[in-house]
Amino acid sequence: MDTIQLQIKDLSGFLSEEDILKQSAQAAACNQALHNGSREGNDFLGWVDLPSSITDQVLREIEDAATVLRTHCDAVVVVGIGGSYLGARAVIDALSSSFDWLQEKEDRKNPVILYAGNNISEDYLYELMRYLNDKRFGIINISKSGTTTEPAIAFRLLKDQLEEKVGKEEARKRIVAITDASKGALRTLADTEGYKTFVIPDNVGGRYSVLTPVGLLPIAVAGIDIRKLVAGAVEIEKATVPSTSFDYNLPAIYAVIRNELYKRGKKIEILVNYHPKLHFLAEWWKQLYGESEGKENVGIFPAAVDFTTDLHSMGQWIQEGERTIFETVITIGEANEKVQIPHDDKDLDGLNYLEGKRVDEVNKMAELGTRIAHVDGGVPNLTIEIPKLNEKYIGQLIYFFEKACGISGYLLGINPFDQPGVEAYKKNMFALLEKPGFEEATKAIKARL
Numbered sequence: 216m217d218t219i220q221l222q223i224k225d226l227s228g229f230l231s232e233e234d235i236l237k238q239s240a241q242a243a244a245c246n247q248a249l250h251n252g253s254r255e256g257n258d259f260l261g262w263v264d265l266p267s268s269i270t271d272q273v274l275r276e277i278e279d280a281a282t283v284l285r286t287h288c289d290a291v292v293v294v295g296i297g298g299s300y301l302g303a304r305a306v307i308d309a310l311s312s313s314f315d316w317l318q319e320k321e322d323r324k325n326p327v328i329l330y331a332g333n334n335i336s337e338d339y340l341y342e343l344m345r346y347l348n349d350k351r352f353g354i355i356n357i358s359k360s361g362t363t364t365e366p367a368i369a370f371r372l373l374k375d376q377l378e379e380k381v382g383k384e385e386a387r388k389r390i391v392a393i394t395d396a397s398k399g400a401l402r403t404l405a406d407t408e409g410y411k412t413f414v415i416p417d418n419v420g421g422r423y424s425v426l427t428p429v430g431l432l433p434i435a436v437a438g439i440d441i442r443k444l445v446a447g448a449v450e451i452e453k454a455t456v457p458s459t460s461f462d463y464n465l466p467a468i469y470a471v472i473r474n475e476l477y478k479r480g481k482k483i484e485i486l487v488n489y490h491p492k493l494h495f496l497a498e499w500w501k502q503l504y505g506e507s508e509g510k511e512n513v514g515i516f517p518a519a520v521d522f523t524t525d526l527h528s529m530g531q532w533i534q535e536g537e538r539t540i541f542e543t544v545i546t547i548g549e550a551n552e553k554v555q556i557p558h559d560d561k562d563l564d565g566l567n568y569l570e571g572k573r574v575d576e577v578n579k580m581a582e583l584g585t586r587i588a589h590v591d592g593g594v595p596n597l598t599i600e601i602p603k604l605n606e607k608y609i610g611q612l613i614y615f616f617e618k619a620c621g622i623s624g625y626l627l628g629i630n631p632f633d634q635p636g637v638e639a640y641k642k643n644m645f646a647l648l649e650k651p652g653f654e655e656a657t658k659a660i661k662a663r664l
């Protein structure tokens with residue numbers, strides 16, 4: 216097995232093969248629409264053939280910029296929010312040691328990757344700046360619009376700190392901006408300051424941008440092979456072209472299943488993992504599906520749990536709470552490392568029955584036991600099988616989820632490529648902060664307080 220697989224046998228009793236096949240023509244039409252741009256949102260389809268259009272020259276330019284940052288910095292702060300950081304964080308966490316950031320400087324092969332601009336917490340920013348005080352650090356500032364408040368605040372603070380520490384000249388070498396080709400405050404700022412920049416293509420939305428420099432630069436700085444990542448995505452891109460028959464088009468099958476379950480009252484999809492390093496993959500997935508589908512008062516609520524951790528918190532709800540959920544489990548075939556449970560002469564903990572077993576074997580039995588229990592408890596399960604955690608399969612998974620999301624949104628009958636609802640909080644916040652241009656809104660909102 217050289218590719219990710221979709222396992223659907225635990226849907227029986229909830230959804231038949233016939234139910235799924237009945238939707239195959241519709242799913243194929245949605246897939247076709249993604250390729251020929253015949254439906255809503257067609258100005259944001261740049262991601263569809265993005266993996267196969269990334270040239271060697273583009274990859275080299277990203278790798279070169281990564282080398283500059285790796286040479287000049289012991290820590291690199293990725294400033295961005297939503298699609299402007301989640302993809303990078305998902306891949307970096309999935310493919311790095313869980314304790315990477317704790318390694319002593321002399322033992323490190325890669326700079327520590329830190330994140331800012333994804334919240335407006337004063338304590339967070341203070342603590343980050345304090346940590347950076349005696350570090351050789353750099354910044355990758357990412358914003359497609361170039362106007363988002365959270366990253367703008369973080370960047371202003373970090374830029375000040377860096378310039379004060381090393382001077383404007385050296386700071387310029389350690390700052391890269393990734394933004395629109397011509398619009399937005401970040402573009403103006405980057406051009407004025409003379410930063411190295413990369414462009415986010417107009418036709419690729421933030422949540423679909425992980426395979427542009429938005430994701431690839433931080434990932435490369437973290438020492439991960441972006442060529443293998445992209446190659447994995449290309450494989451699924453090629454395997455899901457419109458001529459692919461429905462039976463082999465895994466994203467189309469996944470898209471149909473989740474929509475059919477939704478129609479049958481399963482309003483919440485829980486993405487399940489059994490490895491803490493996949494936590495941010497689920498965060499990335501939540502934005503992808505939440506922003507794409509939650510509109511016009513419809514859409515599955517995308518949730519996520521980390522098992523077995525959350526079996527001891529959310530496990531009760533999933534087993535016996537309201538039956539409006541289904542689970543999509545990401546399962547990893549083979550652990551990358553080997554740890555066996557040792558023998559203990561006294562066996563006071565009663566664990567000698569596990570002696571000699573790999574920890575992963577225990578994890579897998581927890582996974583199997585959970586799946587059986589949840590299916591018995593009325594929770595439909597589907598499983599995405601990944602042979603192992605490496606660049607290639609994560610690349611495959613990224614494109615799998617992106618393609619499925621596009622098809623799924625069209626099946627649902629909404630535009631999966633806009634996010635009008637996100638503006639509501641921003642308007643209120645700007646009005647409350649008395650941002651110039653919001654005078655009327657300020658009066659209106661203050662009258663409500």
Ligand SMILES: O=P(O)(O)OC[C@H]1O[C@](O)(CO)[C@@H](O)[C@@H]1O
Pocket residue numbers: 296297298299357358359360361362363366421422506634637638
């Ligand atoms: O890259 P930007 O323009 O700063 O936007 C960041 C995020 O904010 C949103 O626009 C929502 O406000 C997301 O769609 C996007 O991923």
